[in-house]
Structure formats: structure tokens, C-alpha cells
Amino acid sequence: MTSTTGRQRAARQSDVARLAGVSQSAVSRVISGDGTDSRIPAETRDRILAAIASLGYVPNPIARNLRGKRTQxxxxxxxxxxxxxxxxxxxxxxxxxxxxxxxxxxxxxxxxxxxxxxxxxxxxxxxxxxxxxxxxxxxxxxxxxxxxxxxxxxxxxxxxxxxxxxxxxxxxxxxxxxDYRRAAAEIVERVHAHGHRRFAYLRDSIEGEPYDDRRSGYADAVARLGIVDTSPGFVSGVSGLDSAVIDGFARGDTTAAVVESERIADRLRTELSARGLSVPQDVSVAVLEDTSAAGEHWDDLRIPxxxxxxxxxxxxxxxxxxxxxxxxxxxxxxxxxxxxxxxxxxxxxxx
Amino acid sequence: MTSTTGRQRAARQSDVARLAGVSQSAVSRVISGDGTDSRIPAETRDRILAAIASLGYVPNPIARNLRGKRTQxxxxxxxxxxxxxxxxxxxxxxxxxxxxxxxxxxxxxxxxxxxxxxxxxxxxxxxxxxxxxxxxxxxxxxxxxxxxxxxxxxxxxxxxxxxxxxxxxxxxxxxxxxDYRRAAAEIVERVHAHGHRRFAYLRDSIEGEPYDDRRSGYADAVARLGIVDTSPGFVSGVSGLDSAVIDGFARGDTTAAVVESERIADRLRTELSARGLSVPQDVSVAVLEDTSAAGEHWDDLRIPxxxxxxxxxxxxxxxxxxxxxxxxxxxxxxxxxxxxxxxxxxxxxxx
DNA sequence: CGCCGGTGCTCATTCGTATGACCGACCACG
DNA sequence: CGTGGTCGGTCATACGAATGAGCACCGGCG
The missing domain is CATH 3.40.50.2300 (Response regulator)
Incomplete structure (x- = not known):
């Protein structure tokens, strides 16, 4: 029960202790039920618990943490x-x-x-x-x-x-x-299973570990399956999507693209259609990024x-x-x- | 600079103090720049700040809070x-x-x-x-x-x-x-401006202050504008949408509905169309709830x-x-x- | 010379809780 | 009767930082 008169500060262990006629540490022991197991007899415990209830005492998590406990x-x-x-x-x-x-x-x-x-x-x-x-x-x-x-x-x-x-x-x-490495490999396998043998890898301009993973996963799978990569060294820079690569698609020399981002995929589609090519009829495209939030659908991966x-x-x-x-x-x-x-x-x- | 050897515990003021050759309180005073304004001369201050930087000391917000400061x-x-x-x-x-x-x-x-x-x-x-x-x-x-x-x-x-x-x-x-009261009144005014003079108010089963506000806002506006409420006392319970009310719409005795929730509005539409009536041709409907997340559009209010x-x-x-x-x-x-x-x-x- | 006041700190305490150490009372056993 | 063990707690201290009080020193003033 809290009184209805105004606002007061929250009760602490010492208040409980005074009311129950014990020491603060006794209160603490009852509350945290520490190793001193049941050193406090039921009678005293009940008295303390009654005092706790009557004052509406709740432990202060901050103080608890200071003493080395966790804050949760x-x-x-x-x-x-x-x-x-x-x-x-x-x-x-x-x-x-x-x-x-x-x-x-x-x-x-x-x-x-x-x-x-x-x-x-x-x-x-x-x-x-x-x-x-x-x-x-x-x-x-x-x-x-x-x-x-x-x-x-x-x-x-x-x-x-x-x-x-x-x-x-x-x-x-x-x-x-x-696991981008494994996802990239799986995507390569999937495209390969559709009969494609000549791939281009289109990278985004972003660097960082996640991209390293995709690249190495792609590289490994390509090597393992004997796929020809027509973009040796993954040359295509971001702004470029250079025309040499597009030419490769146009000639039918390259039939599949594995691209790092939806952004690049969009651009690729645009460039291809400027040459009269369409996806996937002429060129198969897979994206190494979760595009589920986007409007368009791509073969891609889902990040759980x-x-x-x-x-x-x-x-x-x-x-x-x-x-x-x-x-x-x-x-x-x-x-x-x-x-x-x-x-x-x-x-x-x-x- | 932190050493590269293993992980250590974070530095505290006393560590800083020892390194700077002062007391913990001096460190505290420099950090919190307390009322003892510049009782600490620039030279000592710099020495302390250097020690802080060298140990990578950061204050512990928990301890700070315990002492009555805020945690932010x-x-x-x-x-x-x-x-x-x-x-x-x-x-x-x-x-x-x-x-x-x-x-x-x-x-x-x-x-x-x-x-x-x-x-x-x-x-x-x-x-x-x-x-x-x-x-x-x-x-x-x-x-x-x-x-x-x-x-x-x-x-x-x-x-x-x-x-x-x-x-x-x-x-x-x-x-x-x-401000549901005011929004409800505005909605009533809007419907009234379209020439409607006989309203039904359809309540949801939920109770609580927000609903009281809507109801009183509606009631006031209806009274002020001399609108006839054909659902006296806002009778319609939740499960009912009782047929008496629907009959009122069917007879043309009631031409507008102000409903508390989208759920009721949906149900109303269903019941009306079962009688061959449609919204808004036969019955105008406004909802006293923000339905922007829903698939269907209603005249309603937007909670900012x-x-x-x-x-x-x-x-x-x-x-x-x-x-x-x-x-x-x-x-x-x-x-x-x-x-x-x-x-x-x-x-x-x-x- | 003695005293005042300011400077530049340090000391000690506080916040609320947890906990190791300790202590008195009581009981049992030899 | 002495000794040891358990019960039922209390005491004191620590956690990390903030802060009022206090202290030593110095300069200046009367």
C-alpha cells in the first residue's frame, strides 16, 4: 500500500529493515536469497516480506549493478x-x-x-x-x-x-x-544448372568484408564448376558497367550475370534493354543481396x-x-x- | 591508447588519479567541472586530462546515477x-x-x-x-x-x-x-455539411477514456447541430450491429453512420450490402479511428x-x-x- | 606580526545493495 | 564442564563517482 498523500521517494532496504526490526543486510539476504541459504528462518523472512509489501519496496537495479551484478x-x-x-x-x-x-x-x-x-x-x-x-x-x-x-x-x-x-x-x-560465401556459391550452382557456362561478375563500388565473402564464394564456385568468367578479375567498376561487358552479353559470349547489388542489377537491365536484350530471355541475372524489399523481383538470397x-x-x-x-x-x-x-x-x- | 595485450577492465577515476598524482576527487572535479570553478589550475587539469586520455577512461554512468545524477x-x-x-x-x-x-x-x-x-x-x-x-x-x-x-x-x-x-x-x-473529442465533432460537422440529418452511432465493445472522448465529442456536436441520433444512447453493442439499426438504414430513416472502429465499419458495410445497400451511395460512413494502415479507405481521422x-x-x-x-x-x-x-x-x- | 581570504587541493561521506567476516546464543557430545 | 558446531543474524566494506567540509599554503593588509 502506498499512501495517497502526495508523491514520496521510493522505499529502500533500510526502510524495510527498520520496519521489520532487522538489519539492512538481513533484508538483502532475504531478497537475493543468497548462498547463506535459509539462514533466515521462515518467521523472520515473513516479517521482512510483510514489511516489503507494506512499503511497496522494489530493489534499485542501478545500485544492484554497481555492486557487480548485471543490469539485465x-x-x-x-x-x-x-x-x-x-x-x-x-x-x-x-x-x-x-x-x-x-x-x-x-x-x-x-x-x-x-x-x-x-x-x-x-x-x-x-x-x-x-x-x-x-x-x-x-x-x-x-x-x-x-x-x-x-x-x-x-x-x-x-x-x-x-x-x-x-x-x-x-x-x-x-x-x-x-553466409554470403555459401550463398554466392549456391547461386552460381543454380545458374550453372540452367546450362550457363559463361558468367560475368558485376561488383558494386562498396568494399568491406561482406563483399569479400561474396567474391570469394563466387570465385571458388566458378573455378570448381569450370565456368568461364568473362569479367576477369571482376573488373567492372561501379559507374562503368563498361560497354565491353555489355558487348559480351550482346554477342552471346556471356549469358549470365551475377551482380552484387540490386542497384547494379537495375542498371544492367536498363543497359541491356538499350541493346534490345531482355532478362531472362537473353541474359540470366542473379543478385547477391536480399532484394525482398524492392519492387522488382530477382533471383537472389534472403538474409534471415x-x-x-x-x-x-x-x-x-x-x-x-x-x-x-x-x-x-x-x-x-x-x-x-x-x-x-x-x-x-x-x-x-x-x- | 589501450594496450594490445588481452582484455582488461575499464579504467576508473582512481586509476586516473594515481597516474596523475592527484586524488580521485580532483579527477571528479575536473570531469564534472563543478561549482568549485577552476579551483583546479590549468596545469593540473591538463595533467589529469592527459591521464584520462592515456588510460582511455570513461565515466561509469551507473555510478554517476547512483549519486543522484541522471542516466540520460x-x-x-x-x-x-x-x-x-x-x-x-x-x-x-x-x-x-x-x-x-x-x-x-x-x-x-x-x-x-x-x-x-x-x-x-x-x-x-x-x-x-x-x-x-x-x-x-x-x-x-x-x-x-x-x-x-x-x-x-x-x-x-x-x-x-x-x-x-x-x-x-x-x-x-x-x-x-x-484530441478525439474535437475530431469526432469535426467529423460530425463534415457529415452534417453533406446534408445528413439523421445519424447512427455505432460503438465498439472496447471501453476506456479514448472512447469516452469520442462519444462525448459526438454527442455534443449532434446536440449542437440539431442532428437526430437514431441509435439513442448509442445502443448498438458490438456483436449485434442489431438489425433494428440496419433496418433504419434500409428504410432511409438513417442516412449516416459514425462508427468507432474500422472493424465495425467493415461489418456495417457487409450487413448493408446484404440488404442491397452500398457505401456511400445509400449510407455515408465515417470512422473515429485512424484507418490509414488498412486496405480500405474510410473517411476518418489521423492520429499524429x-x-x-x-x-x-x-x-x-x-x-x-x-x-x-x-x-x-x-x-x-x-x-x-x-x-x-x-x-x-x-x-x-x-x- | 597577526589575521583574513583565496587558491588548490584532499578527506570523508553518500547513494542503495551485496556479501565476506564475524559474533553471540544455544545445543550436543565427550 | 569444556569444546565445537549450527543457527540467526549483524557489521563493515566495496562498487564508482559526486560533493560538502576542511586543511595547508601563500599573499596582502592593517
Whole structure:
């Protein structure tokens, strides 16, 4: 029961103790039911519990944490704004999984958004304050511009996992990553199964580990299946889609394209139709990116974002519970889905 | 610079102090630049700042808060799950506004989701622990099932605002509420302007302040404009849409319906078409709910959710800063928008 | 010379909780 | 009767930072 007279400050253990006629530590022991198991007899315990109820006492989680306990708070730090336009956001679906799993494990989430500098960039260390320490550990996502921050965070012993692969020397933190290598290989296999033997790989201008994975997955599969890559060294730069490559399609010398992004795929389609070619009749196209949010359909891959979010939380919790255990990154399989942009090879140089 | 050898625990003020050859309190004073204005000379200050930089010290916000400072954390507590199906969620858009404003004011958000009991219900006080106290204050939203909790929270002096009106005796906490009263009146005026003079009001089965507002807004406008309400006392229960009301439409005795929810509107349309009547040719319909997420369009109102979220944050921050100031609820105007379900009155008993 | 006041710090305490150490009372056993 | 063990707690301290009070030193003034 709380009194109806005005607002008062919340009760603490010492208030409970006074009312129950015991010491603060007795109250603490009853509440946290510590190792001193039932050193407090039922009678006293009941008296204390009665006092707790009567005062409406609730433990202060902050003080609890200060004393080395956990806050049951998990942080989420995105290096790019999360919610503005969140419905379309790449990150939003991750958050769904994170929230879901956090609720199941009785954790609360801290969304670190205060660190924005207004220009869209977000940093972990702002004004030399690392707010992340409020949470027991954090999930990081986004294109982290500053690897130094990640290294620093790691060296401070702060528990965190990263969604998406990010390699930082000397800071082997765990990452939860879509298995782009395997998905790229599967896509190559699928196109190959349609009879295509001469491929072009069209890269986007973005660099980073995720793209390395796609490229090596593609390269391996191509080599393994004896496919001819007509874009040796994956030459096509972003702005170019250079005419040499398009010529290859026009001549029927190349019959399939594996492209890194929807953006490039769109451009490819435009350029092809300018030459009177269409997808997939003349050229089969597969995209190494999740295009499910887009208007057009492509043969592509699906990033299981929700699942990745859930795995990230589990992984993080394990880290928090045993900070010294060796932690490994987790590869999460991507489904490869048809989108009607791969057709059987009918022209060109099949043998 | 942090060493590259392994992971260590984060530095604290005492570490900085030792390195700089001063006391912990000197470090604290330099950092918080307290009232002892520049009692610390530039030379010492620099030495301390150098030590801070060299150790990579960052203040522990938890400890800071314990000492009565703020955490710069704002809580968000939804009584219903927030994210599952969040894209369609009623609450999601509020969150957008909240996050936006929180970032602008350099606050972080805590999403209290841990308090779910798995059955969908969420409580503030779970296992006698009020987790909200982690945050400086909280925004509450949703259909709070338990008003006792709200009263208790208020009496403990915890700063919070509620999105949506909720009246609790003796706990006059501020609410940020869509102005349903005014919107309902505007809608009645709009229908009236189309020449309709005999209305039916169809209520949903849900009770609560927001519905009271709509009902009284409707009732006032109807009385003011001399409209005849053919559903005296707003009789129509939820499951019924009783045939007496439908008969009224069929006879042309009633030409317009003002309904509380899209659900009822849908049902009404179905029942009408079973009698060979259509909307809006035979019956004009307006909905007192934001149906923008729905497939069908109705004349309805728009809840400015994002704006409400922003206002809630501002209001909350003001409360945190001055807990004793009198706080008032805020009414936020809803836009009334056409949806093609109101037509000029052509039949029935206009005079 | 003695005292005042300002400078430049340090000391000690506080916030609310957890917990290892410890202590008195009581009982049992040899 | 002495000794040891368990029961039922209390005491004291730590967590990390903030802060009022206080202290030593110095310069200036009467």
C-alpha cells in the first residue's frame, strides 16, 4: 500500500529493515536469497516480506549493478540511425529478432541513439564517454566507420557482438554473419544448372568484408564448376558497367550475370534493354543481396535477419555470463530464392 | 591508447588519479567541472586530462546515477508487445517520434520488454522489481490493464507520461492524447455539411477514456447541430450491429453512420450490402479511428503519432528536470481526412 | 606580526545493495 | 564442564563517482 498523500521517494532496504526490526543486510539476504541459504528462518523472512509489501519496496537495479551484478540490460548500437525511415530500414528486421529474444530471456534493450552527432554518424565514444557500459553487453550493427572504436571496446573487456562480419586486428570479437560465401556459391550452382557456362561478375563500388565473402564464394564456385568468367578479375567498376561487358552479353559470349547489388542489377537491365536484350530471355541475372524489399523481383538470397538478431542476443548473453570463454563468430545460412530472372541457356557458347 | 595485450577492465577515476598524482576527487572535479570553478589550475587539469586520455577512461554512468545524477536514459514501456508484428503495430509510429526526439535531446532509450509474462501481458512491477527506475523517466503506452500500477508509480515520485488518456484517481500524471473529442465533432460537422440529418452511432465493445472522448465529442456536436441520433444512447453493442439499426438504414430513416472502429465499419458495410445497400451511395460512413494502415479507405481521422511521441519526450524531460512542477496533459489535434465514404444526402428524411 | 581570504587541493561521506567476516546464543557430545 | 558446531543474524566494506567540509599554503593588509 502506498499512501495517497502526495508523491514520496521510493522505499529502500533500510526502510524495510527498520520496519521489520532487522538489519539492512538481513533484508538483502532475504531478497537475493543468497548462498547463506535459509539462514533466515521462515518467521523472520515473513516479517521482512510483510514489511516489503507494506512499503511497496522494489530493489534499485542501478545500485544492484554497481555492486557487480548485471543490469539485465542489453544494448543495441547502430552506427547509422535506426528508426528514421525504419520501416524500410535494413536494420529494422534485426531489431525484431533482438527484441524478441531479449524479451524471452528477460532482458531489456537500450537503444543507443544519443551518440549521433546530428550528421548521421554515430560513435561509441562521444566526449570520451562510453555509454554502452550502462548495458551488460551490446549488439553492434551497421557500417562502423571507425575500427579503432571496436578495438578499444574489445580491449576494455566490454562484451559485445557484431552483426555482420568485421575483422579488426587483435580484437577477435564474435560476429554474427550471413553466409554470403555459401550463398554466392549456391547461386552460381543454380545458374550453372540452367546450362550457363559463361558468367560475368558485376561488383558494386562498396568494399568491406561482406563483399569479400561474396567474391570469394563466387570465385571458388566458378573455378570448381569450370565456368568461364568473362569479367576477369571482376573488373567492372561501379559507374562503368563498361560497354565491353555489355558487348559480351550482346554477342552471346556471356549469358549470365551475377551482380552484387540490386542497384547494379537495375542498371544492367536498363543497359541491356538499350541493346534490345531482355532478362531472362537473353541474359540470366542473379543478385547477391536480399532484394525482398524492392519492387522488382530477382533471383537472389534472403538474409534471415530476425534469426540473426536472435542468435546475436544468445551469443551476447553467453559472453556476458562467461567473459573469458573463447567466443566464435557464427555463420548463418541464407536461403537462395528464385525470382524469375534465371532462364535456361539457349544461346551463346555452350558446348 | 589501450594496450594490445588481452582484455582488461575499464579504467576508473582512481586509476586516473594515481597516474596523475592527484586524488580521485580532483579527477571528479575536473570531469564534472563543478561549482568549485577552476579551483583546479590549468596545469593540473591538463595533467589529469592527459591521464584520462592515456588510460582511455570513461565515466561509469551507473555510478554517476547512483549519486543522484541522471542516466540520460528514457524508458519506453508498452503494456503490449511492441515489436512482434511491429510494422503493423499501432505503437510503432509513436516509437519513431520518441526515438527521434530522444536522439535530438541526447538521450538513450530503454525498451522495457522484459516484463512480459509470456502471455502477452506486461507489468511494471514484476517480481516486486520496478525496472523502470533505471531510466530517468518513462513514456508509457498501451492499454494498461492495471491502474494500481500507475497509481503506485506516481506515488513513488517516478517521472512518467502516458500516451493516451488514462485517468487514475489521486495520480494526476500527464497524458499526451489525441484530441478525439474535437475530431469526432469535426467529423460530425463534415457529415452534417453533406446534408445528413439523421445519424447512427455505432460503438465498439472496447471501453476506456479514448472512447469516452469520442462519444462525448459526438454527442455534443449532434446536440449542437440539431442532428437526430437514431441509435439513442448509442445502443448498438458490438456483436449485434442489431438489425433494428440496419433496418433504419434500409428504410432511409438513417442516412449516416459514425462508427468507432474500422472493424465495425467493415461489418456495417457487409450487413448493408446484404440488404442491397452500398457505401456511400445509400449510407455515408465515417470512422473515429485512424484507418490509414488498412486496405480500405474510410473517411476518418489521423492520429499524429510521431508528433505525439515527440511531445511525450519533451514533456517527460521537463518532468525529470523539475519533478515538482505541476504538469498538465496535452491534447494533440487529429486531422480529419476524407476517404470517399461520405456522400451528399439524397434520400431519407431531410427536411 | 597577526589575521583574513583565496587558491588548490584532499578527506570523508553518500547513494542503495551485496556479501565476506564475524559474533553471540544455544545445543550436543565427550 | 569444556569444546565445537549450527543457527540467526549483524557489521563493515566495496562498487564508482559526486560533493560538502576542511586543511595547508601563500599573499596582502592593517
Amino acid at each position: 540490460l542489453l544494448g543495441v548500437h547502430t552506427f547509422e540511425p535506426l528508426f528514421p525511415n525504419a520501416r524500410e530500414s535494413f536494420y529494422f528486421e534485426f531489431l525484431l529478432g533482438i527484441e524478441e529474444r531479449a524479451e524471452e530471456t528477460r532482458h531489456d534493450l537500450v537503444l543507443f541513439s544519443s551518440t549521433g552527432d546530428g550528421a548521421g554518424g554515430r560513435k561509441i565514444y562521444r566526449e570520451e564517454t562510453n555509454r554502452l557500459t550502462i548495458a551488460d553487453g551490446s549488439v553492434l550493427l551497421g557500417m562502423s566507420p571507425d575500427r579503432e572504436e571496436l578495438a578499444r571496446l574489445w580491449h576494455e573487456g566490454y562484451p559485445f557482438v557484431h552483426i555482420g562480419r568485421r575483422d579488426v586486428d587483435g580484437a577477435p570479437f564474435p560476429c554474427i554473419v550471413p 535477419r530476425k534469426q540473426i538478431g536472435r542468435i546475436a542476443v544468445d551469443s551476447l548473453i553467453a559472453m556476458v555470463q562467461d567473459p573469458d570463454a573463447e567466443r566464435e563468430s557464427v555463420l548463418v545460412a541464407c536461403e537462395v530464392v528464385p525470382g524469375g530472372t534465371i532462364a535456361d541457356a539457349t544461346r551463346g557458347a555452350e558446348r | 536514459l528514457l524508458g519506453v514501456h508498452t503494456f503490449e508487445p511492441l515489436f512482434p508484428n511491429a510494422r503493423e503495430s499501432f505503437y510503432f509510429e509513436f516509437l519513431l517520434g520518441i526515438e527521434e526526439r530522444a536522439e535530438e535531446t541526447r538521450h538513450d532509450l530503454v525498451l522495457f520488454s522484459s516484463t512480459g509474462d509470456g502471455a502477452g501481458g506486461r507489468k511494471i512491477y514484476r517480481e516486486e522489481t520496478n525496472r523502470l527506475t533505471i531510466a530517468d523517466g518513462s513514456v508509457l503506452l498501451g492499454m494498461s490493464p492495471d491502474r494500481e500500477e500507475l497509481a503506485r508509480l506516481w506515488h513513488e515520485g517516478y517521472p512518467f507520461v502516458h500516451i493516451g488518456r488514462r485517468d487514475v484517481d489521486g495520480a494526476p500524471f500527464p497524458c499526451i492524447v489525441p 503519432r510521431k508528433q505525439i511521441g515527440r511531445i511525450a519526450v519533451d514533456s517527460l524531460i521537463a518532468m525529470v528536470q523539475d519533478p515538482d512542477a505541476e504538469r498538465e496533459s496535452v491534447l494533440v489535434a487529429c486531422e480529419v481526412v476524407p476517404g470517399g465514404t461520405i456522400a451528399d444526402a439524397t434520400r431519407g428524411a431531410e427536411r
